[in-house]
Amino acid sequence: MDKVKVGIIGCGKISGIYMENCSKFEILELVACADLDLERAKEQAAAYQIPKALTVPELLADPEIELVINLTIPAVHASVCLEALEAGKHVYVEKPLAVTREEGKQVLDRAAELGLLVGCAPETFFGTGIQTALKTIEEGRIGTPVSAAAFMMSRGHEHWHPDPEFYYAAGGGPMFDMGPYYLTALIQLLGPIASITGMTSAALEEREITSHKKRGKKVKVDIPTHVTGLIRFQGGAVASIITSFDIFGGSTLPNIEIHGTKGTLLVPDPNTFGGPVKWRGMGDAEWTEVPLLPGYDRNTRGIGPADMAYAIRSGRSHRASGALAYHVLEAMWAFHDASSEGKHYTMQSTCETPKPLPTDLPLYTLDQ
Missing domain, CATH: 3.40.50.720 (NAD(P)-binding Rossmann-like Domain)
Known part of the structure; x- marks a missing residue:
């Protein structure tokens, strides 16, 4: 090829x-x-x-x-x-x-x-962490998924990023910055979204950059920096999500938990490619770590374009598709709309759930 x-x-x-x-x-x-x-x-x-x-x-x-x-x-x-x-x-x-x-x-x-x-992007859901979580669900270990919870808890990027201004302008904020990782992972695991509601806030009117390049510069906050949302998936599961730049003392909340009729699945950070993945069945006293599938457990940004390149050559669909990205974009705006208008938001778009990656191919080679 x-x-x-x-x-x-x-x-x-x-x-x-x-x-x-x-x-x-x-x-x-x-x-x-x-x-x-x-x-x-x-x-x-x-x-x-x-x-x-x-x-x-x-x-x-x-x-x-x-x-x-x-x-x-x-x-x-x-x-x-x-x-x-x-x-x-x-x-x-x-x-x-x-x-x-x-x-x-x-x-x-x-x-x-x-x-x-x-x-x-994101293409992190191609990684062994999310792919292993998907296989665990498909094998029925936690039964039918009924609910989920997702948390991205941060104090913002001005303390490390050399040019953090755009995080606090239109198109920025915790939901538009990190929401794509969490929402894309949830769609991979639970399918497309049916409806959304949410509330938003901002703890500070301006931020002071403390990273070296622009230390001391003040940045006006023009977007919500804390977004709390509720999601109903087309398949019936419901989820709660928080994305925040207003967590100034740290957090112990998990990245993603998925609860089913037979147990609970702990999903790794969707901004990474690896694990760990853990599950616990009804009545189990301890968590069981699931061995990761063969595949991509390190930062493999570029795998999305590679998968798309095979689609260009073969005519098959690609996983990190524009339709998936638009569904995520609409969902992110839906949290903000629901908050400002005080209502539930019914999604107008949908997308295909991305197909699992094959596990029998050499690294850096995808299905044709």
């Missing part, structure tokens, strides 16, 4: 792991990177042996590039995706798909009109 030639737009902090992993997948050939700061693109190209460092227009005009990986900031995710699509490229974008539902829908609609594919 011919390699799919890839160009990366956006050479910031997250780009390194994509560049490192793209070279490991047999289906991908990373041929170019681009950034508004051409010097930064040149630095990344040199660091990861990428043949070409280009301007964004140059990359989009390059006829050999079939797939663009869009690693820009959330505010321009949609516009860069649309530019890539208009240039005839398939596009895979960092989460979230877009800032607004309207922008997200515009991206998907235009891709469909042009016969191109859209994919979107």
